[in-house]
Amino acid sequence: MKSRECKAAEADRKFFKVSAGIDWLDLKISLSRLTQHRYVQEELLKITGLKLWVEPCGIRISKLSSCEPRPGNNVKTWVKPMISSTNDVFRIRFRDLLANHGGKLEAVLEQLQKRFPFAYDPQIVGVEVFCDFRHKARSITATSAMTYRLQSALFSTGSKVRQFNPVARRNVFLDVPGARINPEWNLRTGNKWDKISWQVYHKCTDDGQKLPVKKQRARVEVTLKGAALTHYSLHRLNDMQRFRFETLAHLFKFRKPLEPEMMADGDLFRLTAINAVRKVNDATAERGLHSFNNIGRRDKRSWMMVNGDKRLRKESSHLAVVSDLQNAVKGALRRLHV
Structure with missing residues (x-):
């Protein structure tokens, strides 16, 4: 208990400076x-x-070459496509200053x-937005504690919540009861080809080089592609410059499990039921908030009525908003301009 309280104190929001930016921007030319x-x-x-x-x-096909069968061979004639080494459509990834400064990026283009010469205006096909939590006293221990807090509090709708084990070189999936979050590993939700995916980690390296202590931070990233870009009307560079990232x-989203005693409100039978359902489903922030997906969404008091139909809650009734993290991220995004 003391260890948990110590980690919570180290991960206190007031000891961190929060900033937002664009990690990378993919353009199709x-x-x-x-x-x-x-x-x-x-x-x-x-x-x-x-x-x-x-x-x-x-893939662009330059030509088709036919292969004739040899005498006495029953293999039919087939056509082999020749892949061209040239193309007229390319995807370019811009990072750091170019991704965060619209004027400099336009000058490069x-x-x-x-x-x-361009046939059409460059089109946005992917963007990754991040929020960094940098410890004011540059404590690695506190940064690691904040990383764990972000990982265990992130509430996302993506699938395949997992962490990458760099030693074993494999993914460790957290949808298995008994699995627990390791703050030293990168937490991912969703796949790189999904319209939205998430990532939370302790950023201690950049381009394979270890960062000095003063530059290390806890980072949460959201990647937008395809339909997500269309939803937010992000098509051209002009759209990025006018975009309100606070959107x-x-x-x-950051959530935390409510205390069972608070939910039960003095009802011992309900308290027993809450503890039992959490234990059976291994629903705990230590495994990730996806572990609450199957509880607290079907009881009658939590059903939402939509056009007369009963729908499941979008969030479990066992979860509450983490206001300090939520407000910090919202403020950082409000200050972001490109």
């Missing part, structure tokens, strides 16, 4: 002529001094367009 992705990458290296990630979008605050 359509060129007016064919070229290889390495030439686009080389031109960007000349302009920015950075080796940016560039990949062709889709203008320079790139002089060498490779994304509802994706950074």
Whole structure:
């Protein structure tokens, strides 16, 4: 109990400075002529001094070659597609200053367009927004405690909640009863191809290099792709510059389990039932709030009426809002402009 109280004190919001930003921004560019992705990458290296990630979008077939059967061979004639090494649509990932400064990014694209004319305006195909919790006294122990607090309080709608074990080089899924969150491991919810996915971790490295203590922080990230970008009307760079990032605050949800005694309100029978259902489902923040998905959503008092039909609650009645984390993230997103 003392250890838990000590961790809670170290992870107190008032000891952390919270900021928000864009980790990376993926743009799809359509060129007016064919070229290889390495030439686009080389031109960007000349302009920015950075080796940016560039990949062709889709597979382009340059020609079809037919293979004739040999005499006496019963194999039918077949056609082999030849994959072209050139393309006219590419995906480019911009990071750090370029992702967070619309003016600088536009200047880079203008320079790139002089060498490779665009057929259409660049289109946003992915963006990752983060919120960092940096300890004011630069304590690694406190940063680790905040990382654990964020991981155990994150409430998301994604699937396949898991952590990556760097030693065993494998994922450890937390949907198994008995599993527990390890703050030293990266927590992921959802897949990289999903429209929305989440990630929480202690950021202590950058590009494979260990960060100094003063730059380490606890980070929570939300990645938007596909339909999610359409939902928030993020299509072009202009949309990013006008966008109110506070709109994304509802994706950074933080909850905590209510104390059983508070929920029971003096009813011993209900207290026994609450403790029993949590134990059977291994519903605890130590495993992640997804462990509460199957409890506190079906009892009559928690049903919501929609057009006369009974619908399950979006959140378990066993959970409550973590106001200090929620307000901190909302404020950081409100201050974010690109």
